[in-house]
Amino acid sequence: MAIRYPNGKKHTYPARLNQSEKRLTDTTFSNRGMTLEDDINTTNSYYLNRGIAVIHKKPVPIQVVRVDYPVRSAAVIKEAYFRQASTTDYNGVYKGKYIDFEAKETKIASSFPLKNFHEHQISHMKQVESHGGIAFVIIRFSHLDELFFLPFQALYTFWRRMIEGGRKSIAKEELLACSIPLKLGLSPRIPYLDAVESIYF
Amino acid sequence: MAIRYPNGKKHTYPARLNQSEKRLTDTTFSNRGMTLEDDINTTNSYYLNRGIAVIHKKPVPIQVVRVDYPVRSAAVIKEAYFRQASTTDYNGVYKGKYIDFEAKETKIASSFPLKNFHEHQISHMKQVESHGGIAFVIIRFSHLDELFFLPFQALYTFWRRMIEGGRKSIAKEELLACSIPLKLGLSPRIPYLDAVESIYF
Numbered sequence: 001m002a003i004r005y006p007n008g009k010k011h012t013y014p015a016r017l018n019q020s021e022k023r024l025t026d027t028t029f030s031n032r033g034m035t036l037e038d039d040i041n042t043t044n045s046y047y048l049n050r051g052i053a054v055i056h057k058k059p060v061p062i063q064v065v066r067v068d069y070p071v072r073s074a075a076v077i078k079e080a081y082f083r084q085a086s087t088t089d090y091n092g093v094y095k096g097k098y099i100d101f102e103a104k105e106t107k108i109a110s111s112f113p114l115k116n117f118h119e120h121q122i123s124h125m126k127q128v129e130s131h132g133g134i135a136f137v138i139i140r141f142s143h144l145d146e147l148f149f150l151p152f153q154a155l156y157t158f159w160r161r162m163i164e165g166g167r168k169s170i171a172k173e174e175l176l177a178c179s180i181p182l183k184l185g186l187s188p189r190i191p192y193l194d195a196v197e198s199i200y201f
Numbered sequence: 202m203a204i205r206y207p208n209g210k211k212h213t214y215p216a217r218l219n220q221s222e223k224r225l226t227d228t229t230f231s232n233r234g235m236t237l238e239d240d241i242n243t244t245n246s247y248y249l250n251r252g253i254a255v256i257h258k259k260p261v262p263i264q265v266v267r268v269d270y271p272v273r274s275a276a277v278i279k280e281a282y283f284r285q286a287s288t289t290d291y292n293g294v295y296k297g298k299y300i301d302f303e304a305k306e307t308k309i310a311s312s313f314p315l316k317n318f319h320e321h322q323i324s325h326m327k328q329v330e331s332h333g334g335i336a337f338v339i340i341r342f343s344h345l346d347e348l349f350f351l352p353f354q355a356l357y358t359f360w361r362r363m364i365e366g367g368r369k370s371i372a373k374e375e376l377l378a379c380s381i382p383l384k385l386g387l388s389p390r391i392p393y394l395d396a397v398e399s400i401y402f
C-alpha cells in the first residue's frame with residue numbers, strides 16, 4: 001500500500017533497496033531495527049521534499065568479491081560480504097550545518113546497552129563534533145516504542161564511564177535526564193530536527 | 202607495499218574494500234576512475250589523520266537479493282546488483298561546513314562531457330547548496346593528468362546550457378576560466394580543501 005503524506009504526495013522508498021532489505025530482514029534479523037530505519041528514511045524524505053534538510057542514509061558497505069557479466073549492462077554480484085560501517089548511518093546538511101547521526105534500538109526496557117555502538121562510530125562522531133558538525137544518536141526502546149534524541153556529548157560521557165570501568169549501559173533514568181524525547185508523528189514521522197534546532201541553534 | 206607519508210605514518214586503505222575494488226576494476230572498468238578515487242581516498246585519510254576535515258567516500262549502493270548463512274556469523278551474499286547512486290560519492294565536514302562532492306575523469310583532451318553526471322546528482326548538489334552546504338566536483342583529464350576544482354554553481358551553468366539545448370560538454374577553455382587547477386602533491390595528494398578555502402571561506 002502506498003503511504004501518502006497529508007500534503008497528498010506519495011511516499012516512495014527506493015523500490016529495490018526496500019525489497020532487498022525486506023528480504024534480508026525476513027531471513028536474518030527478524031525485523032530488528034527495520035521499523036526505526038524505515039521511520040527515519042520516511043522522515044528524511046519529508047525533510048528533503050519540504051526543503052528543510054538534505055539528509056540521507058548511507059548505503060550498507062559491502063565487499064564485492066566476484067561479479068558475473070552475462071551481458072555487459074547487467075552485472076550480477078555472485079559473492080560479496082557485509083562489512084562493518086566505519087562511520088555512522090546518516091549524514092547531511094541542515095541550515096548550513098553538517099549533521100551526522102546513528103539510530104539504534106533495544107528490546108531491553110530499563111537501560112540502553114552501549115555495545116550497540118562500535119568504537120569507530122564513537123570516534124567518528126567525536127571527530128565530527130571537533131570539526132563543528134552536529135552529532136547525535138536516536139535511541140528507540142522498542143518495548144514501549146519510546147524514542148530519545150541523545151546529543152553525542154552526553155553519549156560520550158556514558159561511553160567514557162564504560163571505558164573507565166563503569167557500567168556498560170545507560171540507565172533509563174539517566175537517558176531521561178540527558179536526552180530529548182521524540183514523539184512519533186505523521187509528518188515528519190520522527191521530528192528529530194526539532195531537537196537539533198532546540199539544542200544547537 | 203605499504204605507502205608511507207612523509208610524516209612517517211603508514212597509509213592504509215580499508216584492506217578488504219580495496220581488494221574488492223581492485224578485482225572489480227580488473228574485470229570491468231579497465232582501471233577507469235580508480236586512480237582518481239584512490240588519490241581522493243588517500244587525501245581524505247590525510248585530512249582525517251591531520252585533524253583537518255572528516256570526509257569519507259560513501260559505500261557503493263548495492264541491492265542485495267540473496268544471502269546464504271553457512272554459519273550465522275558469516276553471511277555470504279550470493280546474488281546482488283549494483284544500483285545507481287542517488288547522491289554524490291563524497292561528503293563530510295570541514296570547519297563546521299557541510300562538504301559534498303563528486304569526482305569524475307575523462308580521456309577526452311579538449312572537453313569534459315556532462316553525461317558523466319547523472320541528473321539526480323546535479324539536483325542533489327543543488328539542494329546541498331540551497332541548504333548552505335558546499336558542493337563541487339573534481340574533474341580529471343586523464344590524458345595529461347590535469348585536475349580541476351569546479352564549484353557546483355559553475356557546473357550548474359553548463360548543465361543548464363545543455364538542458365536548454367546547448368552543448369553537452371564543458372570546453373577545456375571554459376573549464377580553465379571557471380575552475381581552480383589542482384596540483385597533485387604528496388601530502389595531501391589532491392589538495393582540494395585549499396580550493397574550498399579560497400572560494401568559500
